[in-house]
Amino acid sequence: MKAIVYGEYGGPEMLRLAEVPEPKVGPDSVLVEVRAASVNPVDWKLREGYLDAAIETFFPVIPGWDVAGVVERPGPSVPEFAPGDEVIGYVREDVLRRGTYAQKVAAPVRSLARKPRNLTWAQAASLPLAGLTAYQSLVHRLRVADGDTVLVHAASGGVGSLAVQIARARGARVIGTASERNHGFLRSLGAEPVSYGEGLEDRVSEIVPGGVTAVFDAVGGDALAATPKLAAEGARVASVADGSVTELGGSYLFVRPDSADLTALVELVEAGKVTVEIAEVLPLEEAAEAQRRNAEGHTRGKIAIEVSR
Known part of the structure; x- marks a missing residue:
């Protein structure tokens, strides 16, 4: 072959x-x-x-x-x-x-x-890989639920765009960082887009004055470093891109194969909640x-x- x-x-x-x-x-x-x-x-x-x-x-x-x-x-x-x-x-x-x-x-x-x-x-x-990465982070680590406001770093990428949809399917409000050219795409997924880079803290604070309750990071680096200033007290933080998240009191996730989780993703897709x-x-x-x-x-x-x- x-x-x-x-x-x-x-x-x-x-x-x-x-x-x-x-x-x-x-x-x-x-x-x-x-x-x-x-x-x-x-x-x-x-x-x-x-x-x-x-x-x-x-x-x-x-x-x-x-x-x-x-x-x-x-x-x-x-x-x-x-x-x-x-x-x-x-x-x-x-x-x-x-x-x-x-x-x-x-x-x-x-x-x-x-x-x-x-x-x-x-x-x-x-x-599978991108979807499970987002699903296991949001469901098992961050325990995202109705009433949460979730910040997704790198929200227009393969993992981030799925994270946006999964969080929305769980009833959360979603703020997504992305370049301006991808803001329309994020809106189509149900997220409120913000541009990353200098001034991110001010832009997120304007949308969510009290800070977000959960952060899902798919890029690491400066975006992750800015997270404490964007999060409310007691916010949950998870990263799939930067192990230094543990220094912020968050958790680092490396996705694992799981048939049950993958089946749950399939059900979300067939219900029209994720694409x-x-x-x-x-x-x-x-x-x-x-x-x-x-x-x-x-x-x-x-x-x-x-x-x-």
Whole structure:
């Protein structure tokens, strides 16, 4: 089968299209014929070796943790899925070796849920990692509920735009930071947009004089550092981009595969409360370019990779 691989850490030029063996399917896994994958910042950070101290790597590596596709064969201890089922998954294993930029992937059943009926393959493939990141932060860490006012940093990005929608679905008022060109997009999601950068404190205070009750950070750095001045006393803070959030009394989250959480996301999508913004779709052979564009950090929504139709 065809897959994108890299044989050592390095830049996007390390990625190449190759013929690789079809993956073996363990008892608790499902062989998925991949229709689409999506690009996340962790993909190129792993490729450049940033997480080498945390995740054991076996070269050559097939990148990618997001998938949407059709079940070809379930493992012997997987009654949940049958051949022909359409599924999505956040397919992260305990080591870095085989990913989703491939024609087929063996996905642990704990990482899968059924595909939302109202999403395209590209949208469906772009939901799992970003959606779970937002969902687990807002629901399990921040416990966002009706009556909250939530500030979302980097609200127009792949994770941030989903966080806005999930918070709104839970009854919260949402303030979202983004560049001015994305303010209309944020309004369409139900958020009140503010421009990031100098003067952010004044702009947020004008909208929410008493401060926000919860902060979800998807960018880190200066935005996170400004958070204490934007939050009400006792506000909950979570970041998925900057571990220094713990110094502010907040929590840092690295998303984990969870079939129940992913199913909850699917239900929100099918109820019309959450959708996935796609910036562009590139073919599998242009995966290097897809990662380059993602690393630039200016994408509204997600970049998807079409593997097959």
